[in-house]
Amino acid sequence: MKVDLFDFELPQTSIAQHPASPKDTARLLVVGDQAFEDTCVLELAAHLRANDILVFNDTKVIPARLVGKRGEAGVEVTLHKRVSADTWYVFARPAKKLKIGDTVHFADDLSADVCEKTDSGEVLLHFSRTDDPLMETLQRVGVMPLPPYIKRPKTGEAQDGNDYQTLFATHLGAVAAPTAGLHFTERMMASLTDRGIKTARVTLHVGAGTFLPVKVEDTRDHKMHSEWGEISAETAAAINQARRNGGRVVAVGTTSLRLLESAAQDNGTLAAFSGDTDIFITPGYRFKIVDVLMSNFHLPKSTLFMLVSAFAGLKRMKAAYNHAIQSGYRFYSYGDACLLARDEDTSL
Template identity: 45%
Template sequence: MKTQDFYYDLPEELIAQDPLSDRSGSRLLVLDKRTGEIEHRIFRNITQYLKKGDCLVVNNTKVIPARLIGEKIHENQVSVMEVPGAKIELLLLKRRENDIWETLVKPGKKAKPGTKISFGDGLLVGEIIDTVEEGNRLVRFTYKGIFEEILDQLGEMPLPPYITHQLEDKNRYQTVYAKYEGSAAAPTAGLHFTKELLDEIKAMGIPIANVTLHVGLGTFRPVKVENIQEHHMHSEAYQITEEAADIINTTKQNGGRVICVGTTSCRTIESAADEQGIVHAGSDDTSIFIYPGYRFKVLDALITNFHLPESTLMMLVSALAGRDHIMAAYEVAVKERYRFFSFGDAMFIK
């Protein structure tokens, strides 16, 4: 199967640049994975497609303000206040040890081991100590105080490059149930839920299983190989509690549907399930790559956003609903002028 099999043409003006003022007011394309039948609804109508006995699985990771813009410190500089150096941008990807992070550095040619970068006039200083896979850099940070507080002060939300507008409210790139910090990108399908909508779902007798997968940029990296089976996914850390595993396993045993909110929740439970479809609690890393031909062990239905052409996420939804149904649905979404990507509209694959 070729990467180009998952290409579709998207007019640039359909890429959502700003979140809607009402999270649950976005549009919802409902796709029947068996028949390919399509319905057009509003996201808060999702309750009409859920029933007692189902469960929702959500990813409660929290995005950190992982984008840092600093200046290179020259070797002979006495103080970081002296002469401004070259601008360097860091994106925090994964915490390796307390003060050592795996990062994406731009421009990379200015980021050789030994390079020091000042952020916030020396409030935070990073030293590049090594190069790792894909050209990422390991950076050791030095600072006075609490790292998270400094990051909150200096860092920006790591919005995807296709979003060019400034985000006025940092919380709009967080789900309302975000809890555990560690992601470099939001699990965006969850952005459509409000606390009120979640309360309504719980009142229907539908339990919510909270899992945690810290989203790295590997999920969004372009597939550069022609044959998709040669693509290598980066690993991401996940955790599933006993409570979440029990909710999911009980739902399956009782014949209910396990409905994942987002591809990250899907990848988490599929990674933690054995061949019998039983989800096991615990922490691990996953580099699972789901593409057509994959047999889902746990997931029955998926709430998701509209994804980039030729992305691994297009391949995942095609594994669930069939490539032909997905490509036809995307063609309809473009024609009906749905909003695409992180701040865009949603799809429910039932």
């Protein structure tokens, strides 16, 4: 499909720079077939059914952005994908000036050697440190890797350390937050329990590739970066049981949906999963397991807008996004959310 089909006008003022406070007071657009309902994230339970199962991504964001120097030249890197405890693929600026064998110094006790440069623009760094494990060192010297659309000083803002983690964040490894999960609070979870709605967790370590623009003209020519994910046998069994009981699978965020669909079987059941996925979902994809999607609002021509258009229909999503823009909804990581039913079943 032509990438231009997924373009729309988005004012810069629509991109949220900070989350709602409290987080569960963000707006929620319920997207029906013929009408839209403007409500609040805190009211999510009212739009779900007993026996539905919400699936959260419990990955935890690491402070993956580092500022350093190669000689006297400044270098900024964002960790992208783990190869080993001390070796990561990164996106670097300026990547073109880095050469294999160069050393980048980030702090007195943290430096990295350039081992490889890929055709896709990634750089492989091997980190050297004096005392603490790399993850502990990053907690001291790294910055939360907010997307480039959120404007921050290079040293970041302290509050982002909490704002950019979900209530479920457990397993370190993501370099971008599963942002639909940012809205959930303890009082929201209580309201879901009161309504008889079940929950489950999966892990997908979101990579920085989620921020990369689509530079090709046709979606068939775009290469997705792979991300590591895991679904336990227990989680798969719980989701399969919920479906047998008549409940719907509600993916909280596109990351949960991508992992669930990667592990789904053609007969509509879910299998345990552990490994990489580079699934790229565009209109025409046949969904196997996810019935409802809660998602933030995404940017024009992004792979994430392509995904929600595949899920709920391109025409319907363009109309929903136009309504959101005209109604002052806030977009992207710190923005508001929408609730979508699959295109062949538009009832919520």
